[in-house]
Every structure is written in structure tokens, then in C-alpha cells.
Amino acid sequence: NAGVMQNPRHLVRRRGQEARLRCSPMKGHSHVYWYRQLPEEGLKFMVYLQKENIIDESGMPKERFSAEFPKEGPSILRIQQVVRGDSAAYFCASSPTGTQPRETQYFGPGTRLLVL
């Protein structure tokens, strides 16, 4: 059973461009979470999604950031018009379907975004 997969692992964007980060949860998992890790800091929750639904987006910046988890395909975290402050590691985690979402979260390797 493959773990949580994220791609790309590294992404370089210039200011004003768009960044798209992808996350494929573990097989049998339908709860997906995105976290952001700024340099020298811990992870901060951004958004929690189930298939086709955003459950909690209380950690998402109000502008430029969006997330989706379509019926088919990976979850996408999209950052429009990136700025240097968006440079961070973005981690996706997933937990099993058919359980309370309070089950253990399994993390992917992260996407390291660098904005020039």
C-alpha cells in the first residue's frame, strides 16, 4: 500500500505565477488535510477535505489560496499570484474512509515551494 503521494516535490515559481500542488491519499483514505510549514516553524493546518467537499478551511488565507478534492483524481492546493511569503513546505495528510476523521493522519513527503 503506497503512502501519501505528493507532487511535485520541489516547485519554483516567480512572483505572480500560479502554483498547483497535488496530493494523492493512501488507498482507502478519503479524508485529506493540507498543512503549511514555514521556515523554522511547525506545521499549521490549512484545510480539511473529503471527496468533493471542503469540511474545514479555517486555516486557509482568505485570498489567492484554494483547495479541491474531486470525485476522481488527486486533491489540489492552488495558490494564485504567488508572493515570496508563500515559500514554504506544504504537506498533505490523509486518514481512512469509513472512520471518524479523528483517526491517525498519515503524511506525504511534502512539496517545497520556492517563490523567486
Added chain:
Amino acid sequence: GDSVTQMEGPVTLSEEAFLTINCTYTATGYPSLFWYVQYPGEGLQLLLKATKADDKGSNKGFEATYRKETTSFHLEKGSVQVSDSAVYFCALRETDSWGKLQFGAGTQVVVTP
């Protein structure tokens, strides 16, 4: 709101030394507590967890006991190896939440031969 505070790093140790990383929390209810480990360039891996007071989580020689009276969840290992060099994160899962994790800032541990 709920929060997690852990000791600042880096913590530098010699191989076979005893490791302690302090973690304290503030929470309105009865959270579950976790330690995650992040090796260089990788994602977080769950190291151990405890879901109620006085529970002890253990894995790979690491231990942590959920102390409600001191609101602490300190991580310990009796004899570290070079391969234990990593960043360790203490985290809590809010009681009334669907499962949102609140992380500490992380503690870097460097073990030298």
C-alpha cells in the same frame, strides 16, 4: 485556543546519550497527544501517541507519558543513535475538533558518533 510549546533546539547529543524533549500544552478539553518525527527532506511520521491521561506511548525505544496534572508529554529515549537525528514535533488533537492537529515548533536533534 489550544497550543503546544516544546523546547527549542538544536539539541546535540553523543551516541548512546539520554534524550529528553519537553512538550507542554494548553487545551480546554482532553486532547490526544502525539509525537511526530521528520527526517531531512521527508514528511512527518507518527512516532507515538497517547489518547488519555496517564497513557504511555512508546515506539522504537521512545516513550512519552500523558501527564494531565502538568499538561506535559515529554519525549524520552534512553540511548540515542545517529539515525535518530531528525526534527521532532509534539502535537495535539483538539477535543471538540474533527481531528485538526496543532503542532509545536519542532525540536531538531543532532546525534554525533
